[in-house]
Amino acid sequence: MAGSSSRWCSRVAMSGLAVWAAALVALVPSVAQAHHAHQVPIGWVHDHSSAGVPQRPSGLSALVNKFGPVCGDAANNARSYWPSQAARNQPGYLNVNTYIGRDVDYNIRNHISADRADGAVDYGVYGYVCRYIDGTTTWSAHAWGAAVDTNTARNPQGQGHWNGTGADGIDHGKYIPDMWKGSYPGHNFYWGLNFSNPDPAHFQYVTNY
């Protein structure tokens, strides 16, 4: 997907001058719009240092140590703007803990934008939520802003596979999970699909919790 822009440019360059001119006139607005929609900061590259991909805690004590109190102030202090957040093609903000702010906002959000893959994201996209896991006395990792749900409408809890169809109606395979979870190009989140009761839309920055 990262190469789609250059392939498009090559095709245009091979066209005749007249076709090129006509195409240029017709496409200038959409090119400008596309650039706007997928713009990332100049000079952006992944930050895979310990600041960009910090240590992922294991267990409750380490979770509290890294992320602070449950439902605490830091839990929603980092934000980024996502396509198809609460409803399809209706963008909105995603709030997470500042501990993973650089990983989510700088690495992951910019990576998807740079890949021109906003269409792979489908609603709902949720970060900080001060709630319990159903029927338990266990706080959800979302209550620390340590988890993100994405593409929940097509990936409900209990579904044993990932549905990669994005808001654009195209099947993007495991592009979105690969972006969040471990191993390149992932960003070290743990995937809820691996739970005994699978939760394919859920990615959390803690294990053994």
Added chain:
Amino acid sequence: MQKRWIASVLALATAGLLAANAWGTDRSGAACGQLTGGTTRLLGFAATSAVPAEVAGRLALVRAGAATPTGPATDGVVRHVAADTRFGVAYVQDLAGPDVVVIDRPQGEVRLKASGEAANPSWSPTGDVVWAETPGLRVWSAKTIGLRSIRSPERGSLVFSPVFAGPDTIVAAVSEPPTVAIPEGEYLSNLWRYDLGSRAWTQLTHFGHGANTWSIVRTPVVGTAGTVEFVRMTGDATATVAPSFELWRLDGDHAVRERVLPSERYLAGYQGGARLWNLPDEAAATWQIAREEPSGQLTQIGCGAVLVDPYDVGDPDRSTTLARTGPSPAPSPSPSTSPSPSSSPSRSTSGMAILVGDFAWQQDAQAAATTISDQYGPTATVRVIDSTTSPTAIRPGVWAAVLLLAPGTDLEAELQSFRSRLPQFSDSSWVVAP
């Protein structure tokens, strides 16, 4: 930003420190929540003041600050321990995948394999046992040694924490099914009654919820007078404020609020007519067990999880693949496949910033930028952004001021410093990657 919550957290932390000093270790020097040597007979608890509970994933008797295991370690994690001095102890052996319900009586041990997740076993007045087995209930008869299934009252809802309010009456919590807007996490639960004779459910409490607010019930227990008591919690899913905890009881078919609880805690049964509580110590990843004296004061018994979910061990259902494949490594950079980097990040900025916004007018964002510049001086980089320059940080049609941060900045510490220097922006400032 949220002074009330911070104050309550500090109060809890202080209480935790005091508690740790007062009874953080037992006579053997073991920390609260750690098992001491040797094993003890489980059913001996009836003759002592010990409380059967989960400690370090195992079943233990907790007394006078010490936790003594009742047998060798087994697979999985012990969860939800129900003890009745007349009949014995029932608990869940939580495994990766389907669980086992264990009923330990003087007549012997009964092990019942569940079809999925099992939780919250509880004894009837005649020695039967009921528990939650997703998504309904199961009842084991001591008389016939037979099993009976009970469906949840509403399609898609989850039934949990059942208790016998009488020989033929079960009271249980029922949570509303997930929605697209709330795909996970509980936003509403109420108590329902099931009549074993008529096989009919009746809703007892009618708590409601708002767009962001939630109301849930936990740990119903049957008191010495046959009254069902439970904890109700309410909170706001989007706010960073402490949820509220209240003690309630059922008076016939009506729920009555007994009192507001000072902090998070859950009922853990009764001992000699006195309430037992489980109080969380998240920093130590353990649960404290305390007895409520007639004066209202709490007396520590030790540490362990009774009716609550263990804190000191991971949930086997959330650790299976991790155990199988090992932890996910941090990704390593691969310049050949990284998306179109044109250069390294600037040496002077990290790509992160503190944003103040959103403003409906550009002039307001510019005024905020000026205020920030005045506070931070000429060396600080402050600018106004909108969605044409920072589409992943701000929505279209609004503006914001951003203070660029240097590489290596502690984002949370810098944000807190910013908010203390410019308190007028406390409620409108975030960390972003503009």
